[in-house]
Amino acid sequence: MAKIVVDVMLKPEILDPQGNAVASALPRLGFSFTKSVRQGKRFEIEVEGEPTADQLAQVEKAAEVLLSNPVIENFVVRVEK
Amino acid sequence: MRVGVITFPGTLDDRDAARAVVAGGSEAVSLWHADADLKNVDAVILPGGFSYGDYLRCGAISRFAPVMNLVIEAASKGMPVLGICNGFQVLCESHLLPGALTRNSDLHFLCRDQEIEIVNNTTAWTSSYKSGEKIVIPLKNGEGSFQCDENTLAQLEGEGRVIARYVGQNPNGSRNLIAGITNARGNVVGLMPHPEHAINELTGPSAQGLGFFTSILNAMVN
Structure with missing residues (x-):
């Protein structure tokens, strides 16, 4: 069974207060090398067998209209075995 | 004048919005999110709350x-549409x-x-105010920072489509202190703070x- 994975991230120019909060918490745990943190979302969509080109196209569409908000976010669709 | 107030699962402020509609002189009509009928309303309000638990994005x-x-x-x-808080988020989505x-x-x-x-x-929702009038109403949200790209911001400002701004310190990081905007036609308005909670000093x-x-x-009568 394969998974279609959609990663959604805030666009680089959009302020990410949650990522900033994580970035400021990490040094308190000893992770002093952190330059910055951006927080995003990951969707895993399971399909029977290998995803078809049509299914991937439909997931692209779903990512555009529902899973992400193109005003503030970018997304990437990929297949994970 | 019939003003619909939509209730989604997780909506909080539908009753206050309906009360405010009545206090404003109109009839409030309850609409359910699953309705396939606007019940002949003349305008619609999308009230505040956490519709669908704010899952995915508000x-x-x-x-x-x-x-x-x-x-x-x-x-x-x-048709005039007002989105307050979560309703504003729904209008943007x-x-x-x-x-x-x-x-x-x-x-x-x-x-x-x-x-x-x-x-x-x-706009259809702000004509009772004087331009430049300052009012105090509740602001209550976790995701109220208005963001858009430079072109959109220039367009909103250039066309006078910002309808309200925060006074004083920026409460949430909104661009240009924007608290509310309208569409090009002026019938759709989104506002982050809550006028429906400020209709009675009690x-x-x-x-x-x-x-x-x-x-x-006024918008309907004129």
């Missing part, structure tokens, strides 16, 4: 509720208004009385929110 799932197809269609024909509301810049859920300035009194910081609900009556 307003993202409500946008696909059956009643929203009708609201989007009616709005495109000129529906692309009836540009931009998006993101997490408050300091991460805190804010709940306080907020001064705002009405900067456009020509229960709110002022009665200055009432103007949004009397404006809609």
Whole structure:
């Protein structure tokens, strides 16, 4: 069974207060090398067998209209075995 | 004058919105998110709350509720629509208004009385106010930071489509202190703070929110 994975991230120019909060918490745990943190979302969509080109196209569409908000976010669709 | 107030699963402020509609002189009509009928209303309010638990993104799932197809269609024909707080988020996700509301810049859920300035009194929902009038109404949200790209911001400012701005310190990181905007036609308005909680001094910081609900009556009569 394969998974279609959609990663959604805030666009680089959009302020990410949650990522900033994580970035400021990490040094308190000893992770002093952190330059910055951006927080995003990951969707895993399971399909029977290998995803078809049509299914991937439909997931692209779903990512555009529902899973992400193109005003503030970018997304990437990929297949994970 | 019939003003619909939509209840989504997770909506909180529908009853206060309905009360404000009545106090403003109109009839309040309850609409359910699964309705495929706007019940002959003349205007619609999308109230505040946490529709669909704010899952995915605030307003993202409500946008696909059956009643929203009708609201989007009616709005495109000129019907007045007001989205307050979560309703504003739904209007942005529906692309009836540009931009998006993101997490408050300091991460805190804010709940306080907020001064705002009405900067456009020509919309269906703001005509009872004077341009430049300052009012105090509650602001209560976790994701109220208005964001959009430079072109959209220039367009909103250039066309006078910012309807209200925060006065004083920026509460949530919104661009240009934007508290509310309208569409090009002026019939769809989104506002982050809550005028429906400020229609009576006994229960709110002022009665200055009432103007949004009397404006809609003016819009229909004229």
